[in-house]
Amino acid sequence: xxxxxxxxxxxxxxxxxxxxxxxxxxxxxxxxxxxxxxxxxxxxxxxxxxxxxxxxxxxxxxxxxxxxxxxxxxxxxxxxxxxxxxxxxxxxxxxxxxxxxxxxxxxxxxxxxxxxxxxxxxxxxxxxxxxxxxxxxxxxxxxxxxxxxxxxxxxxxxxxxxxxxxxxxxxxxxxxxxxxxxxxxxxxxxxxxxxxxxxxxxxxxxxxxxxxxxxxxxxxxxxxxxxxxxxxxxxxxxxxxxxxxxxxxxxxxxxxxxxxxxxxxxxxxxxxxxxxxxxxxxxxxxxxxxxxxxxxxxxxxxxxxxxxxxxxxxxxxxxxxxxxxxxxxxxxxxxxxxxxxxxxxxxxxxxxxxxxxxxxxxxxxxxxxxxxxxxxxxxxxxxxxxxxxxxxxxxxxxxxxxxxxxxxxxxxxxxxxxxxxxxxxxxxxxxxxxxxxxx
Amino acid sequence: xxxxxxxxxxxxxxxxxxxxxxxxxxxxxxxxxxxxxxxxxxxxxxxxxxxxxxxxxxxxxxxxxxxxxxxxxxxxxxxxxxxxxxxxxxxxxxxxxxxxxxxxxxxxxxxxxxxxxxxxxxxxxxxxxxxxxxxxxxxxxxxxxxxxxxxxxxxxxxxxxxxxxxxxxxxxxxxxxxxxxxxxxxxxxxxxxxxxxxxxxxxxxxxxxxxxxxxxxxxxxxxxxxxxxxxxxxxxxxx
Numbered sequence: 154x155x156x157x158x159x160x161x162x163x164x165x166x167x168x169x170x171x172x173x174x175x176x177x178x179x180x181x182x183x184x185x186x187x188x189x190x191x192x193x194x195x196x197x198x199x200x201x202x203x204x205x206x207x208x209x210x211x212x213x214x215x216x217x218x219x220x221x222x223x224x225x226x227x228x229x230x231x232x233x234x235x236x237x238x239x240x241x242x243x244x245x246x247x248x249x250x251x252x253x254x255x256x257x258x259x260x261x262x263x264x265x266x267x268x269x270x271x272x273x274x275x276x277x278x279x280x281x282x283x284x285x286x287x288x289x290x291x292x293x294x295x296x297x298x299x300x301x302x303x304x305x306x307x308x309x310x311x312x313x314x315x316x317x318x319x320x321x322x323x324x325x326x327x328x329x330x331x332x333x334x335x336x337x338x339x340x341x342x343x344x345x346x347x348x349x350x351x352x353x354x355x356x357x358x359x360x361x362x363x364x365x366x367x368x369x370x371x372x373x374x375x376x377x378x379x380x381x382x383x384x385x386x387x388x389x390x391x392x393x394x395x396x397x398x399x400x401x402x403x404x405x406x407x408x409x410x411x412x413x414x415x416x417x418x419x420x421x422x423x424x425x426x427x428x429x430x431x432x433x434x435x436x437x438x439x440x441x442x443x444x445x446x447x448x449x450x451x452x453x454x455x456x457x458x459x460x461x462x463x464x465x466x467x468x469x470x471x472x473x474x475x476x477x478x479x480x481x482x483x484x485x486x487x488x489x490x491x492x493x494x495x496x497x498x499x500x501x502x503x504x505x506x507x508x509x510x511x512x513x514x515x516x517x518x519x520x521x522x523x524x525x526x527x528x529x530x531x532x533x534x535x536x537x538x539x540x541x542x543x544x545x546x547x548x549x550x551x552x553x554x555x556x557x558x559x560x561x562x563x564x565x566x567x568x569x570x571x572x573x574x575x576x577x578x579x580x581x582x583x584x585x586x587x588x589x590x591x592x
Numbered sequence: 593x594x595x596x597x598x599x600x601x602x603x604x605x606x607x608x609x610x611x612x613x614x615x616x617x618x619x620x621x622x623x624x625x626x627x628x629x630x631x632x633x634x635x636x637x638x639x640x641x642x643x644x645x646x647x648x649x650x651x652x653x654x655x656x657x658x659x660x661x662x663x664x665x666x667x668x669x670x671x672x673x674x675x676x677x678x679x680x681x682x683x684x685x686x687x688x689x690x691x692x693x694x695x696x697x698x699x700x701x702x703x704x705x706x707x708x709x710x711x712x713x714x715x716x717x718x719x720x721x722x723x724x725x726x727x728x729x730x731x732x733x734x735x736x737x738x739x740x741x742x743x744x745x746x747x748x749x750x751x752x753x754x755x756x757x758x759x760x761x762x763x764x765x766x767x768x769x770x771x772x773x774x775x776x777x778x779x780x781x782x783x784x785x786x787x788x789x790x791x792x793x794x795x796x797x798x799x800x801x802x803x804x805x806x807x808x809x810x811x812x813x814x815x816x817x818x819x820x821x822x823x824x825x826x827x828x829x830x831x
Contacts, residue, residue, distance in 0.1 A: 414702070417701060418701055421690055422687075425687075426689060499689075502687055503698070505685055506679075506698040506699050507670060507698070507699045507702045508670070508674075509670040509671065511667065586646065586647065591683070591685060592637075
């Protein structure tokens with residue numbers, strides 16, 4: 154019965170499924186690279202040479218980051234999917250399901266979604282691993298003896314990561330709906346919680362402050378220390394910004410009022426829905442942050458020193474960042490689509506209250522601009538905080554350099570992602586007469 | 593004098609040949625409270641949707657405050673609706689995450705006329721002081737009063753009400769009907785209300801009964817008991 158309630162809206166789990174597929178792909182890719190490097194028939198001398206370049210560590214770093222990102226993003230999308238089911242869950246609580254049963258059913262559903270998603274990701278990961286290794290060999294970054302190998306533990310590890318992360322995400326998200334008393338549950342389902350949590354915001358502020366402080370400290374140290382500790386700046390900033398997501402949206406929303414009445418309505422909607430939108434803002438910010446960091450690091454180095462870094466290094470960096478960015482982008486778009494689907498009725502209400510199709514879409518576009526702008530600014534702050542100590546210690550400059558074409562490209566791509574997640578589904582739902590949507 | 597709502601030989605045929613309305617004509621003068629009743633499937637909601645320009649008839653002519661809306665383009669029709677009509681639905685159709693005030697201000701913020709202030713209409717419906725509460729925290733009766741306030745804030749010529757008391761208990765429902773009656777008597781608003789409740793219909797001036805998508809009866813509203821009898825009459829034949 155609970156399973157039926159969860160299944161009634163299969164689209165809700167599209168987001169988690171897509172991110173799980175990507176997680177399985179990246180984990181598989183990482184494992185295959187690890188196996189290929191470890192298993193390559195190299196004599197001790199050449200292996201030492203390979204190790205010395207640091208490239209041999211890359212698969213491990215890639216793998217660990219993939220698992221870390223899977224935890225974060227699969228958890229976030231699963232949380233959004235469960236929150237969307239809150240109404241149905243309230244209903245099954247009302248007709249007698251115990252909190253434990255609701256939690257178990259949610260866990261089962263989460264695991265069930267993970268299985269086909271992972272099965273789809275495995276072959277993709279093998280392909281990606283093969284292509285990547287082929288690229289590395291072709292660019293002369295690794296010796297040709299490093300052949301493609303599949304890691305023996307690929308299948309169990311990939312399943313463990315996706316099932317594990319989605320279970321964790323689902324159970325965390327299930328605590329609230331399962332604990333509610335049924336009577337409260339039904340009204341809670343109608344009104345999402347408005348408070349942003351007394352713990353979440355201070356912890357987020359603390360992490361961001363810590364990240365900035367660490368960044369300032371590192372700027373005064375040598376290049377090696379800054380390089381090694383830079384990861385922690387990024388980590389603190391990412392998690393901090395993630396926790397501050399709803400607050401950031403609430404702070405940014407009033408800017409939309411500059412865009413007239415449609416903007417004013419958009420600002421109200423963003424403030425009211427800050428929690429669900431932040432599920433998309435977080436991965437989007439990570440994508441912008443990662444991409445901006447990697448690209449600006451490369452372009453600034455080239456600009457200051459006058460020489461491009463070794464093609465091999467850049468190729469490695471960009472392909473790695475590309476994978477993460479794709480990960481985060483897929484998660485963001487999925488979350489936005491889910492959130493917009495859940496709003497179809499609201500949009501119909503706007504039209505019944507006298508909003509023309511164009512004006513209603515304008516409201517959604519303003520909301521999308523708020524999300525885009527917030528993600529760009531937050532992502533830029535994450536990237537800059539991580540980047541500045543590295544630039545200062547290694548290159549002696551405080552000024553990152555990014556060609557205008559990259560900057561414009563980044564803004565356009567971010568806006569396009571948000572548009573795909575928000576404006577496109579809204580425009581499609583506006584084609585139906587409002588009375589049909591509501592009735 | 594020009595009718596506020598005027599339907600001339602309106603028909604609405606759905607795909608697969610279902611005829612929800614056949615050749616319905618209805619003229620509602622300013623300041624009249626009309627109740628439309630009929631069995632489930634008699635076409636009463638379709639009639640309301642066509643009259644309000646929420647649905648397009650497949651035949652006939654619909655005039656809203658003197659303008660032909662049957663062939664009007666969607667955006668113009670929406671603006672006319674926004675400026676001259678108000679709506680009250682059974683399911684409230686409010687934005688539950690926004691506050692009472694934000695909901696009532698919607699028509700104005702969508703470009704509609706700022707005929708009356710939000711505080712003025714909130715006082716009129718008895719919600720003064722609740723303006724900053726999220727609608728999601730209100731009771732059903734309070735939500736419906738927010739919907740009435742939103743309908744009144746543009747000082748519309750006509751209010752379309754689709755089962756406005758359908759989700760409410762009799763006492764709460766009476767308060768909503770009192771508000772609609774007041775709007776008619778005090779502000780000369782026209783009300784076209786679809787209902788299945790004879791007690792609700794008794795608040796109207798004129799009762800239109802539909803059977804199989806056609807007007808079966810159209811007379812001044814009698815008392816609730818007579819309404820129930822007449823309703824049973826048209827329903828029995830329809831069934």
